[in-house]
Amino acid sequence: MMNESNKVVSLAEKSAGKLDFSTRKKMPLPPAAAVLRDKARNLLLEQTKQLFAKVDDSLFSMAERAHGQEEQDGLFQALRLLRVERRKIAERFADNLDQAFEVKSPEHELEQGFASENLSLVHNDELEQLVAADTMVANAKRAYAEPLSELSLRFDTIYPVKIHEKNNPLGPDAICDAFVDAVRPLDIHIRARLTLLKKFEQVVMLQLQDFYELCNRLLVDHGVLPTLREPRREAGQQPARRPSGPAAAGAAAGTGRTQAAASGQDINVGAAGSGSFAPGLLPATAGLAPMPAGDLLAHLGELQNSAEHQGAAEIQLLNVNELLQQRLVQANQAASLAKVDSDIIKLIEMLFSFILEDRSLAMPLKSQLGRLQLPLLKVAIADKSFFSKGGHPARKLLNELADAATGWQVGDSYESDPLYREISLVVDRVLDEFDQDVNIFSQLLESFRAFIVRERKRAEMLERRVVDEADGRAKTQAARARVAAVMDALMAERDLPAVVQDWLHKVWNNVLFLTCVKDGTDSEDWNRDVRTARDLVWSVQAPMPDSRQQLLGLLPALQERLREGVEAVSLSPFEARNLFAGLKEVYRERFALAQRLAAERERLAKEQAERDLREAAAPAETPVAVEQEEVPVEAALPQMEELEQVVAQAEVVTAEPEQDGLASLPEDDPHWQMTFRLAQGSWFELKRSEEEQFRCRLAAVIRDIDQFIFVNRNGAKVAEFARLELAHALRAAQLMPLDDGMLFERALQSVIGSVRQKRDGQK
Template sequence: MTDSNNVVSIQGLQREPRENKRGASLPAPVVAVREKARSLLAEQVKLLFAKVDDSLFAMAEKAHGQEEQDGLFQALRLLRVERRKVVDQFADNVARAFLVRDSSEDGREDLYSADNLSLVHNDDLEQLVAVDTMVANAKRDFAEPLTEISLRLNTLLSVKIYDKNNPLGPDAICDAFVEASRPLNLHIRARLTLLKKFEQVVMLNLGKIYDQCNDLFVEQGVLPSLKQQRRAARQQQRPAASTSVPHSGAQPAGPAALGGSVTAAGYGLLPVNSGVAPMAAQDLLSHLGALQSHLPGSYSDGGIQLLNVNSLLQERLVDVRQSAALTKVDSDIIKLVEMLFSFILEDRNLAEPIKTQLGRLQLPLLKVAIADKSFFSKGGHPARKLLNELADACTGWQAKDNYESDPLFKKVSEVVARVLAEFDQDINVFSLLLESFREFIERERKRAQKLEQRIVDEADGRAKTQAARARVAAVMDALVAERDLPPVVTEWLNKVWSNMLFLSCIKDGTDSESWSRDVRTARDLVWSVHAPMPESRKQLQGLLPALQERLKVGVEAVSLNSFEARRMFAGLKDVYRERFALAQRITEERARLAREEARDEVREQLRDEVLEEVRAASQVAQAEVQEVVELPQMEELEQVVAEVELKVQTAETEAVPENDSYWQQTFRLAQGSWFELKRGGEEQFRCRLAAVIKDIDQFIFVNRNGAKVAEFTRVELAQALRAAQLLPLDDGMLFERALQSVIGTVRKSRGEMH
């Protein structure tokens, strides 16, 4: 299967068929030419599939990895199955293009409009360049027959025919094929190969098809003498034009190429249609290398401006007394790189001095892009990785006084300077510098992480302490609320067992066995002085030895001094002695009552007295029974602790509605994300989310060096986001963000042109 990231998908193209409504209204010569062109182009597309088949098979055999090979073989099978459908759809699209709309209509649907093109990573950029290149070449190579077709169509149709809406123009034919192949889920290499073969088999042979279409128009009597008229007009214009050619014989550059300026003595950068040979890639690289070597080593406080490469090349060619034109591909690459660096120099993630340094890489990266066409599509390209690494490391960097001496700024400046000095055409320079820079950053991050970890640990410790005290207090309140405990028991709970619970909570948490054991000990201690007597005497006798051992463990754990411990154990012993004495008295009274009841003569005398005494004892026992019943069970104590945890986490949430977008955003913030924090009037700085302290819902922010600069509760954070006091910085690698911005600009411009 192919990787979805390597598949270019053009979606949403559903043109409304209008053949039935408007096909019959076309003039007979147009219909004849339409059918002729449809037949000829369909035959050419059939031929290209055989060539694509051979190419894909050879590519699959030489594929670098299993994933790529699988993708190419899958594309090979798919094209064999779907080729007839693609040919038929292409032919229909060619015919449909003759239903021309004028500029007053809602605009021709464009394959590359912002609504119709789904861009996946960088693959679409290669397709855009491929399509643009073949269209531009065809317009250049077949300008004359295309013009004749446009003029003839203009005499037959009520719609004005121009470059973009010519149904036989390279735009329309290329769009027809791209749309026909749109549903094919192809690996990017397979799709680009398909486009390349379309260019070789169809687009490069359009001249023959145009000639046949013009001949058919002549047979139909449509402007039969047009060619002779145009030839005569050119002959009349040629003498006048020849007088404007400089003495050197070089062609003058047009305004489009030179921004309205005129080259000195005919030297400089000339238009592609001026007749001068396009500059070879190696020559272009040499000129760019010369320009790179003359870039200044440092820049003024105003920072670097985006380089106008065409102007620099113009000056360079004039200096060396040469004239040359740029190929369409090279011209496009220059524009793309300029757009990339325009984004980089405007990126708010980076401080101005850093952007100044990164801007100096424009010419080196332009050289990389011209020499290696995979630069835009290969995410792991060393030059791209170096740029991304530099930008990522500098995201939180701020320019303070004497920033030139800052270690990070000095290292970035050193890397950039070495690229300018050492890079010619060997991209290994980028790999070596990347490795060196990563080692530097790793050392810097380790130093910052030590400070950051201390800050986070301190905040986490405070949060755990706060939460633990709240949970211990909840357990104690549940055990002693509205209970009249002996003072020594209260002292045990306050001095020993609350501290014991606190230690268990901090060390092991409330889900641990040690926490449950210590909570049970506290409950057993309270029960031991409220158990009904004499009914609980045996149970209490069995509990006391184990309870005493657990209390001794607690005394040692909280480091209670021995004097206090002996006093408190003695006091507790006195309480238990009184409890057992009470049980003994009640038992004896009950026995005496039984004996007296056996004596009839005494029973009446003593009844009232004995009954009163037994009633008093029973009331004491009954009161203690009632209190034991009310003592919370372990499950209830666990619930109390859970409610406290929930209360700690949601203490302030009532101030913000649950569906508030900024409140919801606080749950999606990733640890390590960078922000711009504004305080006071104009004070602002960059910070990173270092940690979220869950116990108290606290967010800790640090600067690049690991020092804490801010902390927010969740409610405070939501309010800061709402007030734009805290602004998230863009995620993702700089080059990829820049490339996506460029792609969006290309889509928009193509949509506006069409």
């Protein structure tokens, strides 16, 4: 935050008259809570009046020192808007305070989820506001821990639900949220908004000691736990061992500082340094100069060295501020954090909170990654551009570790698993060797990638065999369906000679199948073999004697293609001779028929000519109708283009007993649609039963038969689904997609999403 000590004329007296909220509709509360609500609201509103005057002064001073016209215009506009809207802000603040007293049971409290939005962290205004709000709440909780604890206990006795620090109607969370929500509708410059929050912290949040004492006294006056402090007072009256020498002076000075802060007095540090303060981590407003980044890194390094000895399975999110507090007390030092360092600590905690809750990672490996919280915090403290550098080696290493861990399954002896051992080794080396030189991350990233390449090569060999087997099975099923479609189109509704039927069933069915599997239906060999089958059917059905010459020209080439087909399917010579002999007999009969028909046609033509001559010489007579014998007409032989369409439309029917009884889904069903969008390589969690759950990856989609093949991390097949099966598995949450994007980027997006939700009023 900028220095806002410059003072201008206060505008407090220009604001509207005293706001009266006594007529507001009161919620049905316990009597003591209702009295306290009205009293607390009025006290906090009085402090808020002072806030607007100080913000007015600060914004005017900041606008005069603005670096650009746009920024200056934004600050002046914010100043004018705050003057106009201060009454409405106060009203919203009061409403929010009242609503905080309507405490809901834990099961009705909304959990704040994550929304993955592609936003930038470094320049995100909402994130800065969130960090500012969380920082002021944390500082207030530390400063007023004892009266807050008493207040929560007293509230707990008069409310029917459990009261704790988060849902305390007058806790720092409730007061801060009430104000943040009150100013949220304002469309003002980010510097003005942050200044407003900073002034709220100084004027209200850091002046709550007397406020909480008054709240506790009011509840005592109403008979709520009046003896709560007596045991503490008795304990305080017993003689205590007092420190001597410098420690005693530091303790006395710390007591004086605490009393001064509670009464709202300014503390003049001067040249006294940290010796005038009690040991520990102090809020930035205590008057102590912020700890240099080098000292903070040294303290974090000591914490890192001590943290590495903890059990990996027990690692949880670290409260860095609490650890720093303990370390400073042990070292008898007092220090405060720079605003940017405090923000970074909060951001890293939020990021690792997401990482430790990510269901895409198994718990043992998630715990290992959680051990990197302190090293990555040191990286972020030393390099303030850490959050904006997508290619930072520390971020890349974390992403690589998480990517490798996505499909890992917890086994009975997971400690001996090669991947678990390798990730543990990488984390151990980071904790042992990283001080401030980030090159260690690049070295570890290179060696870990080499390990993953070796691991994946072994898995890829097995996976390739699985996919090839499934692909071969699919091609077989598709080929049978397409060959059957061709045969049905050529033979249906046709009375073919028995030998021709034998040729098609025993020889050409197999020829087409082999060609389809080997070369596919778009190849020249497939077209040639389909044409051969069609020519064979045509040769025994062509009208005679009109097709005699065309048949004579076709037979030599047809006989050669039939001979090649016999060799391709390795038909026995005996059976081949019989098939050729039978076909030769059919053609002999066809040509004999053609000769008889030609002779008969010639005879009929002569008779017709003679009849025409007689009719020309004789007188005209009434013509006599002659009935002609009807010849049955068979279905026309399909052309090659029609056969191509038949093949393209052939339905591949797979024998999938698991699909029996599954209801078909409409085209617009979201889970049915999802099956068309699944990317090869995506990870899933498959739940066959409560006891049998494992992770698998989509290795291949066999398009010919709509089959989805899933393998485990080692490349072994664990499941296969037809499309309808898969849609039902997704709908029943039997198969759930895992988010396998880059972990660090997903964590950043989650933080931004939580900020957006907070901005939209979700609590």
